[in-house]
Amino acid sequence: xxxxxxxxxxxxxxxxxxxLVYTLVMLVPIIWSMGYTFFSGNAISGFTFAGTDNFTRxxxxxxxxxxxxxxxxxxxxITIGQILMGYALALMYxxxxxxxxxxxxxxxxxxxVLPTVAVALLFQKMFEIxxxxxxxxxxxxxxxVESVDWFGSSSSSFWVIVLMDIWRSMGFYAVLLYxxxxxxxxxxxxxARLDGATGWRLIKNIVLPLSMPVLLSSIIFSINGTLKVFDxxxxxxxxxxxxxxxxxxxxxxxxxxxxxxxxYGSSIALLLTLLCLIVTIFIFRSSRRDLTKD
Amino acid sequence: MSTQAPDQKVPxxxxxxxxxxxxxxxxxxxxxxxxxxxxxxxxxxxxxxxxLWLVLxxxxxxxxxxxxxxWSLPGSFNFDNYVEAWTTGNLAVFVxxxxxxxxxxxxxxxxxxxxxGFALEVMVWKGRxxxxxxxxxxxMVPGQMILLPLFSAYFNTGLTGTLWPLIITYxxxxxxxxxxxxxxxFRAVPREVFEASTLDGASIIRxxxxxxxxxxxxxxxxxxxxxxxxxxxxxxxxxTFANNSDLSTIQVGLLNxxxxxxxxxxxxxxxxxxxxxxxxxxxxxxxxxxxxxxLAAGSVKG
Numbered sequence: 001x002x003x004x005x006x007x008x009x010x011x012x013x014x015x016x017x018x019x020l021v022y023t024l025v026m027l028v029p030i031i032w033s034m035g036y037t038f039f040s041g042n043a044i045s046g047f048t049f050a051g052t053d054n055f056t057r058x059x060x061x062x063x064x065x066x067x068x069x070x071x072x073x074x075x076x077x078i079t080i081g082q083i084l085m086g087y088a089l090a091l092m093y094x095x096x097x098x099x100x101x102x103x104x105x106x107x108x109x110x111x112x113v114l115p116t117v118a119v120a121l122l123f124q125k126m127f128e129i130x131x132x133x134x135x136x137x138x139x140x141x142x143x144x145v146e147s148v149d150w151f152g153s154s155s156s157s158f159w160v161i162v163l164m165d166i167w168r169s170m171g172f173y174a175v176l177l178y179x180x181x182x183x184x185x186x187x188x189x190x191x192a193r194l195d196g197a198t199g200w201r202l203i204k205n206i207v208l209p210l211s212m213p214v215l216l217s218s219i220i221f222s223i224n225g226t227l228k229v230f231d232x233x234x235x236x237x238x239x240x241x242x243x244x245x246x247x248x249x250x251x252x253x254x255x256x257x258x259x260x261x262x263x264y265g266s267s268i269a270l271l272l273t274l275l276c277l278i279v280t281i282f283i284f285r286s287s288r289r290d291l292t293k294d
Numbered sequence: 295m296s297t298q299a300p301d302q303k304v305p306x307x308x309x310x311x312x313x314x315x316x317x318x319x320x321x322x323x324x325x326x327x328x329x330x331x332x333x334x335x336x337x338x339x340x341x342x343x344x345x346l347w348l349v350l351x352x353x354x355x356x357x358x359x360x361x362x363x364x365w366s367l368p369g370s371f372n373f374d375n376y377v378e379a380w381t382t383g384n385l386a387v388f389v390x391x392x393x394x395x396x397x398x399x400x401x402x403x404x405x406x407x408x409x410x411g412f413a414l415e416v417m418v419w420k421g422r423x424x425x426x427x428x429x430x431x432x433x434m435v436p437g438q439m440i441l442l443p444l445f446s447a448y449f450n451t452g453l454t455g456t457l458w459p460l461i462i463t464y465x466x467x468x469x470x471x472x473x474x475x476x477x478x479x480f481r482a483v484p485r486e487v488f489e490a491s492t493l494d495g496a497s498i499i500r501x502x503x504x505x506x507x508x509x510x511x512x513x514x515x516x517x518x519x520x521x522x523x524x525x526x527x528x529x530x531x532x533x534t535f536a537n538n539s540d541l542s543t544i545q546v547g548l549l550n551x552x553x554x555x556x557x558x559x560x561x562x563x564x565x566x567x568x569x570x571x572x573x574x575x576x577x578x579x580x581x582x583x584x585x586x587x588x589l590a591a592g593s594v595k596g
Contacts, residue, residue, distance in 0.1 A: 005418045005488070010498040014417070018410035018469055019425070021402075025466030026432050029443035036442060043446035089337075096330055104334065106579075108341055113578040115527040117545040118570040121563070122348055131360070135347055138364045167340070228436045231529035235549055249530075252438045257534070262442045269438040276434050 030273075036266035045260065054267040064268065066243060067251040071275075074161070074247060075226040081166040082222050083215070086173025091203065093174065094181045105178070109171035116168070120235030123164045127151065154244030157237050161245060165232055173218055180214025181207065220283050227276050248272045348571065351564040352376070359560040375565035383562050384539065385569065388547030391536070395457050395543060396525045399464035403472050403521055406465070408514055411476025412506050416488055417498060426477060432470030437530050440467075445534060459535035460543070467531070468521045479513035480506065519581060526574065544570055 037054050041047040058064055089108060093101040111119065127150040128134035137147040150156045184207065192206045208215075230249040233239065239246035239254075246254075248268055256265030351359070352375055353368035379385050414426050440463075448459040487509070491501045507514070532543040542550070551566055 004492045004498055005416070007417075007498050008419075011413055011417060011419060013499060014409040014502065015413035015425070018406035018473060021406060021462075021466050022429065022432065022469050025444065025462060026435070026440055026470075027428070029440035029447075030435060032443035033439050043442075043449045092333075097334075104337070107338060110341060110345070110575060110578075113523055113574050114571050115545055115548075115574060117527075117529055117548050118567045121548065121551075121567050122344060122571075125351075125560075125564075126344060126347070133364065135344075135364050167344075171341075224434060228438075230437075231527075231545070234529060234533075249436065249438055253441075253530075253533075256442055262446075265438075266442055269436065269442070272436050273439050276436060280434055 033266045033269060036263050037270055038263070040261060040263040042256070042260040042262045047263070050263055054263050057264060058267050058271060063243060063246075063251060064248075064271075067246050067248045067268075068271075068275075070158075070245060071227060071229075071247040071249075071272075074158075074229060075223055075279075077162055078165050078226045078229075079219060079222040081162060082169050082173050082226075083177075083218055085166055085170040086177050086218065087215070089170060089174035090177035090181050091207070093178050101178075105171075105175060109175060111168045112172040114168070116231040117235045119164065119168055120232050123160065124151075124236055127160050151237055152241060154241060157241065157245050161233060161236055164236060165226075165229075168232070169222075173222065176218050176221075177211065177214060180211045184210050216283065220280055223279055223283065224276055227272070227279065248275075345571070348564060348568055351560065352568040354561055354564070356559060356561055375561035376569065378559075379562040379566040379569065383551060383566055384542075384547060385544070385566055387540070388542050388544040391457065391541055391547075392526060392543040392545075395460040395464065395532075395536075396522065399461045399468065399525060400518060400522055402461075402465040403468040404514060404518055407469050407472030407517070408476050408507060408510070409502065410469070410473045411480055412502050414473065415477040415480035416483075416485075416502075416506065426474070429470045429473045432467075433474065437467065441530075441534050448535065454535070455538075455541070457536065457541060460532060460541075463531050463535065464525050464528070468524065472517050472521060475517050476510065476513065479510045483509050515581075522577075523574070 036047075038050060038052070039047040040050040040053070093105055097104060126135040127137070129137055129147050129149045129152075133141065133147055136150070141147060148156065150160050188210070189202070189206065192202055197205060228249060229247055230253070233245060233247060233250060237245045239250050243251075249272065252265050252268040252272065255261050255268060347364075350368055353371050354362075354375075355369070358366070358369060410429075414422050414429075444459070444463060448454050453459050453462075483506070487505060488498075488501050491505050492498070496504070527545065528543075529545045529549070532546045533549075536542060536546060539547075539550070548566055548570060551563055
């Protein structure tokens with residue numbers, strides 16, 4: 001039995017291809033990319049050794065500081081927004097709509113599967129001011145408010161991005177959290193109701209603690225996705241106005257491909273990777289602690 | 295689920311109606327429900343109106359865009375904008391490129407990923423937890439970390455200028471999540487099944503092909519759908535390795551779409567967005583039930 005389940009030849013046939021592709025196309029490049037951080041230049045012009053110049057530059061570059069602060073702000077705001085909206089929707093599905101939530105769930109899930117580029121272009125047209133007013137400005141004019149140049153200032157661009165990304169993803173988090181909420185045993189809720197817990201108290205004391213595990217995995221999922229945001233911003237604002245909505249991902253892309261500096265680009269990518277790693281481990285750790293405390 | 299609901303509801307409602315201490319009248323109950331209905335209506339408007347606006351826009355002429363209010367209906371429903379986008383806008387080429395990049399990578403991801411998930415979960419060998427962990431880290435690493443070395447590698451091997459860089463990169467980046475999800479699904483299959491087939495004399499490869507794979511067929515289907523959406527909607531990798539109009543996938547093509555016409559031609563642009571949006575939506579709707587179930591099950595068990 002053990003010899004069959006541990007058959008080395010079969011193991012190579014089954015695991016080999018996946019491991020080989022994964023190693024060659026992901027693991028090796030990750031190491032390789034770290035090597036790039038000590039060089040400057042690119043694949044076409046060739047590389048020259050630069051020592052630790054890239055890291056010195058990384059810590060003094062004001063652009064990096066802007067990009068890093070944008071990335072962190074974006075990740076925090078979107079994660080909070082996604083989880084709050086998702087949780088509110090999930091609660092609505094479970095406690096208000098109950099069995100008839102199926103159709104609403106499907107409709108709210110729609111934007112999740114849509115291509116980000118298409119959604120971003122749609123939002124661009126909705127918030128447009130020139131050459132003609134989009135949907136939002138027309139609505140504002142309708143209630144007597146002047147048109148707003150949404151993409152003209154960094155703060156309003158930021159909120160349009162936030163709005164779009166929450167619109168796009170709330171259905172996903174709603175389904176994810178819904179799956180956690182329906183797993184709460186009905187008799188547990190029933191006994192809490194008999195003990196007089198209703199509405200807000202029921203949610204705070206019973207539902208929230210019981211859905212903590214799925215809530216935490218949603219947060220990890222969300223923060224990991226938002227730190228890597230790329231396509232929605234490229235398509236919606238392309239980092240503008242100026243570079244005020246440029247996240248690390250886009251700054252890395254520009255540095256590498258527009259300015260042809262692979263070494264510095266790799267340094268920024270490394271910073272981003274470490275950021276993802278640290279945040280994930282941090283949340284994971286703190287969640288572990290909380291769980292054992294309970 | 296929907297077929298069971300009515301049966302369960304009837305006795306409950308009947309019980310409530312007979313309850314003697316019920317003070318609130320029916321009308322009051324309906325009024326109490328009003329905020330909920332308003333909330334749902336608002337939610338649906340927020341989710342669906344942008345899409346409706348998109349559809350209506352795709353039928354408007356440039357004149358209607360510039361002169362009429364944004365919520366006006368198009369003068370006539372003809373498909374000129376769609377034809378324009380499909381031919382002049384090169385949308386046909388982009389869709390073909392997307393399909394040629396997505397389908398092969400999807401097939402490779404499934405074949406490699408399911409086999410690896412099986413090897414990691416069902417087979418018994420030293421170091422499998424370590425290998426699973428190595429795959430797991432791949433989920434976290436951002437694409438930017440592998441772009442530059444891959445660009446150099448594709449450039450030096452002469453693959454640049456074909457769709458191969460896309461296919462290879464998509465396959466590799468899709469594997470971590472697939473392997474992880476498949477390992478989770480295989481965990482749910484009782485070990486006795488494979489022990490029994492081994493006792494009956496099947497080799498482990500045979501067990502995988504005739505028993506393992508069919509048993510997780512639904513999960514495979516779900517994972518394939520999730521990966522399809524990831525690859526189809528990807529921008530970063532496509533923008534890096536196929537940024538030339540002959541190779542553009544639909545997302546890159548759409549991003550550069552306004553460039554094709556010089557000034558902004560609203561009609562064709564809306565038609566192109568529309569095709570992209572409702573193409574994906576049609577696939578999703580067609581397979582809705584399965585993806586919902588699968589997403590929920592996979593994420594929670596993980």
